Amino acid sequence: MSDKSKINPSKPRKIRDVAQWDLETDVAVVGFGGAGGCAAIEAADAGSNVTLFEVASDNGGSTAMSSAEIYMGGNGGTRVQQACGFEDSTEDMITYMMMSAGPQADEAKIRNYCENSTDHFQWLVDIGIPFKDSFHKERAIMCLTDDGLLYTGSEKAYPFAQQAKPCPRGHNLHVEGDNGGPLFMKIVAENVDRREAITVAYETRVLTLIVDEEDSVVGLVIRQNQKELNVRTHQGVILCAGGFVMNEEMIRKYAPMLTAGNTPIGNPGDTGTGILMGMSVGGAAINMHEGFITLPYYPPASMTKGIVINDQGQRFINEDVYHGRLGAFVVRQQSERVYFILSVEQYGDYERVSYMGSGVAGTGETVQELEEELELREGTLQQTIKVYNEDCVSGKDTQCHKAAEWLEPLVPPLVALDITPGRGSFLPFFTLGGLDTLPTGEVVDPQRDVIPGLYAAGRTACGVVRRAEGYSSGMSVGDASFSGRLAGKQAAARARS
Amino acid sequence: MSDKSKINPSKPRKIRDVAQWDLETDVAVVGFGGAGGCAAIEAADAGSNVTLFEVASDNGGSTAMSSAEIYMGGNGGTRVQQACGFEDSTEDMITYMMMSAGPQADEAKIRNYCENSTDHFQWLVDIGIPFKDSFHKERAIMCLTDDGLLYTGSEKAYPFAQQAKPCPRGHNLHVEGDNGGPLFMKIVAENVDRREAITVAYETRVLTLIVDEEDSVVGLVIRQNQKELNVRTHQGVILCAGGFVMNEEMIRKYAPMLTAGNTPIGNPGDTGTGILMGMSVGGAAINMHEGFITLPYYPPASMTKGIVINDQGQRFINEDVYHGRLGAFVVRQQSERVYFILSVEQYGDYERVSYMGSGVAGTGETVQELEEELELREGTLQQTIKVYNEDCVSGKDTQCHKAAEWLEPLVPPLVALDITPGRGSFLPFFTLGGLDTLPTGEVVDPQRDVIPGLYAAGRTACGVVRRAEGYSSGMSVGDASFSGRLAGKQAAARARS
Numbered sequence: 001m002s003d004k005s006k007i008n009p010s011k012p013r014k015i016r017d018v019a020q021w022d023l024e025t026d027v028a029v030v031g032f033g034g035a036g037g038c039a040a041i042e043a044a045d046a047g048s049n050v051t052l053f054e055v056a057s058d059n060g061g062s063t064a065m066s067s068a069e070i071y072m073g074g075n076g077g078t079r080v081q082q083a084c085g086f087e088d089s090t091e092d093m094i095t096y097m098m099m100s101a102g103p104q105a106d107e108a109k110i111r112n113y114c115e116n117s118t119d120h121f122q123w124l125v126d127i128g129i130p131f132k133d134s135f136h137k138e139r140a141i142m143c144l145t146d147d148g149l150l151y152t153g154s155e156k157a158y159p160f161a162q163q164a165k166p167c168p169r170g171h172n173l174h175v176e177g178d179n180g181g182p183l184f185m186k187i188v189a190e191n192v193d194r195r196e197a198i199t200v201a202y203e204t205r206v207l208t209l210i211v212d213e214e215d216s217v218v219g220l221v222i223r224q225n226q227k228e229l230n231v232r233t234h235q236g237v238i239l240c241a242g243g244f245v246m247n248e249e250m251i252r253k254y255a256p257m258l259t260a261g262n263t264p265i266g267n268p269g270d271t272g273t274g275i276l277m278g279m280s281v282g283g284a285a286i287n288m289h290e291g292f293i294t295l296p297y298y299p300p301a302s303m304t305k306g307i308v309i310n311d312q313g314q315r316f317i318n319e320d321v322y323h324g325r326l327g328a329f330v331v332r333q334q335s336e337r338v339y340f341i342l343s344v345e346q347y348g349d350y351e352r353v354s355y356m357g358s359g360v361a362g363t364g365e366t367v368q369e370l371e372e373e374l375e376l377r378e379g380t381l382q383q384t385i386k387v388y389n390e391d392c393v394s395g396k397d398t399q400c401h402k403a404a405e406w407l408e409p410l411v412p413p414l415v416a417l418d419i420t421p422g423r424g425s426f427l428p429f430f431t432l433g434g435l436d437t438l439p440t441g442e443v444v445d446p447q448r449d450v451i452p453g454l455y456a457a458g459r460t461a462c463g464v465v466r467r468a469e470g471y472s473s474g475m476s477v478g479d480a481s482f483s484g485r486l487a488g489k490q491a492a493a494r495a496r497s
Numbered sequence: 498m499s500d501k502s503k504i505n506p507s508k509p510r511k512i513r514d515v516a517q518w519d520l521e522t523d524v525a526v527v528g529f530g531g532a533g534g535c536a537a538i539e540a541a542d543a544g545s546n547v548t549l550f551e552v553a554s555d556n557g558g559s560t561a562m563s564s565a566e567i568y569m570g571g572n573g574g575t576r577v578q579q580a581c582g583f584e585d586s587t588e589d590m591i592t593y594m595m596m597s598a599g600p601q602a603d604e605a606k607i608r609n610y611c612e613n614s615t616d617h618f619q620w621l622v623d624i625g626i627p628f629k630d631s632f633h634k635e636r637a638i639m640c641l642t643d644d645g646l647l648y649t650g651s652e653k654a655y656p657f658a659q660q661a662k663p664c665p666r667g668h669n670l671h672v673e674g675d676n677g678g679p680l681f682m683k684i685v686a687e688n689v690d691r692r693e694a695i696t697v698a699y700e701t702r703v704l705t706l707i708v709d710e711e712d713s714v715v716g717l718v719i720r721q722n723q724k725e726l727n728v729r730t731h732q733g734v735i736l737c738a739g740g741f742v743m744n745e746e747m748i749r750k751y752a753p754m755l756t757a758g759n760t761p762i763g764n765p766g767d768t769g770t771g772i773l774m775g776m777s778v779g780g781a782a783i784n785m786h787e788g789f790i791t792l793p794y795y796p797p798a799s800m801t802k803g804i805v806i807n808d809q810g811q812r813f814i815n816e817d818v819y820h821g822r823l824g825a826f827v828v829r830q831q832s833e834r835v836y837f838i839l840s841v842e843q844y845g846d847y848e849r850v851s852y853m854g855s856g857v858a859g860t861g862e863t864v865q866e867l868e869e870e871l872e873l874r875e876g877t878l879q880q881t882i883k884v885y886n887e888d889c890v891s892g893k894d895t896q897c898h899k900a901a902e903w904l905e906p907l908v909p910p911l912v913a914l915d916i917t918p919g920r921g922s923f924l925p926f927f928t929l930g931g932l933d934t935l936p937t938g939e940v941v942d943p944q945r946d947v948i949p950g951l952y953a954a955g956r957t958a959c960g961v962v963r964r965a966e967g968y969s970s971g972m973s974v975g976d977a978s979f980s981g982r983l984a985g986k987q988a989a990a991r992a993r994s
Contacts, residue, residue: 010779010942011712103753215508250943253783253933256600276943282507282777286750289786312896314811317831332829334814377895383880398874399809436750445507446747446773 007207009276013221013230015212021219022229025051025199027491028220029238030206030274033061033267034068034477035458035484036240037188039441041127042488044197048235050488052192052200053222055269059192059200060185062242062266062430062459063477067142068180069152070481071474073169075118079125080148080171083133088167090114095164096155100470104287106462112439113464113482120482121171128187130174139301141323141355141473142180143172153472154322158401170474184477209237209277209454217281217453218497236453236491238441240484241274242266243431243459245291254288254433260331260421261293261429266459270431274460278435281454284446287462288433292471294327295419295427296355297340303350305408306342307388308419310335313371313380315388318402328468331421337361339374340417341381346408347415358425361418370414385410432471434462441487455491457483504704506773510718510727512709518716519726522548522696524988525717526735527703527771530558530764531565531974532955532981533737534685536938538624539985541694545732547985549689549697550719552766556689556697557682559739559763559927559956560974564639565677566649567978568971570666572615576622577645577668580630585664587611592661593652597967601784603959609936610961610979617979618668625684627671636798638820638852638970639677640669650969651819655898667971681974706734706774706951714778714950715994733950733988735938737981738771739763740928740956742788751785751930757828757918758790758926763956767927771957775932778951781943784959785930789968791824792916792924793852794837800847802905803839804885805916807832810868810877812885815899825965828918834858836871837914838878843905844912855922858915867911882907929968931959938984952988954980 007013027043029036032054040050052059072078074090081088093114098105125131136147143150152170154160173180192198201224210219210230219232244250245264250272252259264270279285297303304320310333317329330338339361342350364370371381389409391397397407419425435443435456443454443461463479465471504510524540526533529551537547549556569575571587578585590611595602622628633644640647649667651657670677689695698721707716707727716729741747742761747769749756761767776782794800801817807830814826827835836858839847861867868878886906888894894904916922932940932953940951940958960976962968 008942008944008946010944010946103749103756252600253781259600279776279781279943280779284750284776312811314809329831334826377884379880379884380896383876387874387876399877445505446776447505447507449505449507 007221009208009273010280012209012211012280015210015218018210018230020230021232023051024232024234025049026233026235026496027238027488028053028231028233029240030220031061031239031241031269032059032200033240033242033458033480034063034184034188035480036061037185037192038481038484039238039240039457039488040198041188041191041195042485043492044195046489046492048197048492050198051231052198053204053206054200054202055205057202059189060267062270063480064181064185065267066181066477067178067473068173068184068477069142069474070124070171071152071169071472071478072117072121072171073167074114078118078121078171080131080133081167084135084149086167088169089165092164092167093117093169096160097464099160099163100472101464101466102470104466106464109439110464113479123485124481127191129184131171132174135168136172139298139304141296141298142178144177146174146176148172148174152474154325156403157321158318161403170472209281211281215281217451233453234496235494236455238455238457238487238491239274239278239435239460240458241460242270243434244270244272244275245430246270247272255291255431257289257331258291258293258429258431261427263426263428265428265430274456275434278443278454278456278460281451282445283443283451283454284436285433286436287466290432290467291429292324292432292468293331293427293429294324294468295330295425296323297326298323299353300348300350302346302348303340303342304406305346306340307384307410309339309341309381309384311337311376313376313384315384315400318397318400320402320406322472324471325469327427330419337418337420340419341410342415342417343411344413344415356419356426358417358419360415362416363413365413367412367414370416374416431459432466434460437461439486440490441483442490455487457487504718506705506770507777509706509708509777512707512715515707515727517727518729521729521731522546523730523732523993524735525550525728525730526737527717528558528736528738528766529556529697530737530739530955530977531560531681531685532977533558533735534682534689535978535981536735536737536954536985537695538685538688538692539982540989541692543986543989545694545989547695548728549695550701550703551697551699552702554699556686557764559767560977561678561682562764563678563974564675564970565670565681565974566639566971567621567668568649568666568969568975569614569618569668570664571611575615575618575668577628577630578664581632581646583664585666586662589661589664590614590666593657594961596657596660597969598961598963599967601963603961606936607961610976620982621978624688626681628668629671632665633669636795636801638793638795639675641674643671643673645669645671649971651822653900654818655815658900667969706778708778712778714948730950731993732991733952735952735954735984735988736771736775736932736957737953737955738957739767740931741767741769741772742927743767744769752788752928754786754828755788755790755926755928758924760923760925762925762927771953772931775940775951775953775957778948779942780940780948780951781933782930783933784963787929787964788926789821789929789965790828790924790926791821791965792827792922793820794823795820796850797845797847799843799845800837800839801903802843803837804907806836806838806878806881808834808873810873810881812881812897815894815897817899817903819969821968822966824924827916834915834917837916838907839912839914840908841910841912853916853923855914855916857912859913860910862910864909864911867913871913928956929963931957934958936983937987938980939987952984954984
């Protein structure tokens with residue numbers, strides 16, 4: 001059987017074309033990843049019957065593939081933040097997330113996320129997610145210990161630290177190694193199993209939505225055991241079907257920036273069908289051009305002491321930012337080559353621990369020698385390093401505002417890594433656009449009128465995080481679990497048809 | 498009467514809700530600017546009855562407000578190109594336009610545009626558009642003489658010139674001063690008036706589309722003399738209602754980059770309703786994040802000999818590019834200040850002729866003095882100018898690849914203009930996203946299935962030009978007139994319902 005349905009997810013089925021209803025449920029959730037699981041739990045706990053439809057043979061989605069760090073804080077701090085000695089303010093968290101999202105920030109959504117963030121922490125604890133009250137000091141992309149808290153963004157870096165008091169908000173599950181995602185989904189799935197009101201249908205593809213004469217969403221068409229079935233939903237459909245990172249045509253059309261990347265991050269179901277189904281009934285897809293694209297240049301954390309230069313031998317970013325911010329700035333350079341310049345000591349155990357995989361482009365016993373080897377114009381790298389080293393001594397990076405703790409003069413011999421996009425470095429990416437929703441999870445049209453009966457959460461919706469340059473680890477699973485819960489509650493509160 | 502209709506353009510009217518048809522036409526064209534006018538002419542010439550609906554009291558749209566340069570060439574050259582001694586190749590034109598559009602290029606559309614460009618020139622001549630066979634040598638944003646041809650893009654600049662043989666393709670109407678737009682629309686309107694098959698309805702707002710049971714577009718709802726009327730279209734509706742530059746909410750939601758600008762360029766009707774109506778019936782809106790944003794830094798052309806620096810005292814762009822490309826690079830800098838540095842001679846009659854209006858941030862009898870006055874880190878601007886001046890002497894800009902003809906050492910005394918976005922410079926902008934269409938003008942859904950009965954052209958569609966960094970003057974009116982014609986022909990060829 002072909003994986004491509006003849007039914008176009010961009011065209012809903014009309015109720016008059018439904019010969020019979022094969023199944024019925026109060027709430028249908030499309031996709032059993034982090035968002036879908038949390039949506040189902042909340043809808044069931046509010047008294048609705050729920051059916052979870054998952055195209056794969058098991059639950060998990062992209063959440064299970066992730067580290068499942070969860071970005072939480074504000075309100076004086078979560079239990080873990082407080083235990084580790086951090087008092088977090090809601091306003092600082094809002095300011096940081098507003099700066100992260102940039103001009104396209106959804107302030108209502110960010111405020112709601114931040115104001116309810118410690119409550120969300122408690123909800124997660126209540127369903128059984130374990131967090132240890134310990135702080136992981138090392139700068140890391142993911143926490144390989146079982147520590148409960150770490151910095152996972154650009155909170156301590158320019159320009160964020162100048163406007164919002166830094167606080168670590170990345171909450172890591174109490175488990176050794178990079179195993180947060182599987183544990184998170186195991187616990188969510190156990191919660192789903194425990195609720196009799198929830199039915200899970202695996203290996204079931206949702207083909208399209210069903211609308212009534214008023215264009216309200218009243219059901220969906222599924223394919224199960226090679227049969228096409230009409231499912232009547234009495235309260236609503238919640239789309240939690242992921243993003244569109246696996247759909248090359250959509251990437252090129254909507255998020256061309258991401259074509260600079262080389263490794264899509266997501267599960268095979270991230271083909272955009274959830275977003276397309278929402279659009280088909282008038283839902284607005286927004287922020288579709290944005291995505292996360294990164295050069296995961298640490299570990300080793302000592303890389304942060306190096307400098308990044310373009311083909312003019314110039315620095316252009318403070319190297320202590322979150323790796324996704326650096327990646328976004330690298331991708332947008334008009335530069336034929338981009339290098340990471342390090343001393344041998346800073347290079348350290350790069351070869352053993354790096355995820356980035358960038359090759360050595362040159363080495364030099366002197367700066368001049370490296371400059372020549374990289375075929376940079378004479379004097380340019382020498383000048384950049386002269387200025388940088390003077391700034392390291394004075395403790396103030398006048399050029400790119402890297403924090404003092406990372407300022408260490410570059411003393412030859414030096415190594416240059418080639419981090420030019422397209423020349424071998426690992427450049428993972430995923431999408432950050434989706435259906436516009438109210439903080440409740442209700443999908444809205446371009447005029448922000450609600451589409452009755454339709455909800456979205458997780459990556460199918462456009463959530464609190466909107467830009468690569470402002471991303472922090474933990475914002476995706478944080479948003480997925482939080483927005484899933486809200487959509488589940490909202491759908492369950494709707495009058496049954 | 499409120500200007501805001503209670504009818505939401507994001508929701509079409511259903512045929513079952515149409516009590517009576519008040520008017521009928523074969524083809525309805527929404528918007529009488531350059532695209533709409535050309536669409537009406539072609540549809541009428543193909544045998545259809547056409548009604549043009551225009552919300553304003555007169556025709557013109559944004560075309561009439563523009564210089565109406567028209568980007569044409571290839572195929573050995575237009576009559577004007579050939580007379581001026583330029584032989585243009587279709588492949589060079591395609592290469593240039595593909596580079597301009599970047600990864601989101603629509604190759605089929607660009608090829609069609611280029612391959613038929615000299616024919617389009619002839620069609621324009623045939624309807625009476627006058628072009629003089631003369632070449633305007635001076636670098637200019639708009640041609641204030643009556644010359645027929647000039648360079649209006651980055652054809653001679655890096656990185657374009659390295660891949661496509663440069664050729665001037667900006668065709669300027671035979672009229673003195675910046676009066677191309679009014680003349681273009683006057684001639685188009687005369688052609689419309691001359692055709693009995695075309696009816697023009699001014700002061701008529703199109704509120705929403707009407708769809709039949711199969712979601713084909715079969716008409717539209719208009720408001721005329723404070724009455725709401727249903728218009729039956731037997732062949733199709735062509736949306737030529739401009740972009741969304743006047744809709745602040747849409748700009749923030751879809752094209753946040755443009756919030757850096759300060760002057761929207763367009764007519765008051767550019768509120769995005771054409772795009773919203775297309776989306777309401779399943780049309781895909783694409784490239785919505787992109788727009789043209791510029792620092793119109795020449796005239797005087799001598800500005801091109803200056804350098805642009807960020808707050809690290811670094812150059813980041815070859816200053817001989819089209820002004821829109823420089824604007825796009827300025828906007829994306831992570832830099833608290835951006836300056837244009839010039840010698841007094843290069844500054845020339847800036848104050849008298851500049852459109853940019855940037856204030857003087859500092860002057861210096863020496864580079865060091867200017868560096869201090871601008872509070873740049875000591876040695877940075879000195880180094881940049883040292884390297885630049887050496888490169889000028891050698892005739893090769895090793896850093897930013899500005900063409901040799903513009904390389905002239907910066908000799909103090911120097912002037913610095915503050916071109917930081919938000920600090921007084923003129924930063925005009927407009928949108929470059931719209932409905933996805935086939936080269937025929939048929940509007941398609943996200944799966945690229947055609948929406949029956951719906952067409953779009955001009956800025957309501959997403960045309961051949963897709964990025965600020967690749968824009969050239971003449972691409973908008975070129976695309977509007979060409980895409981309007983194609984949509985008109987295509988609608989007229991459709992079987993009448």
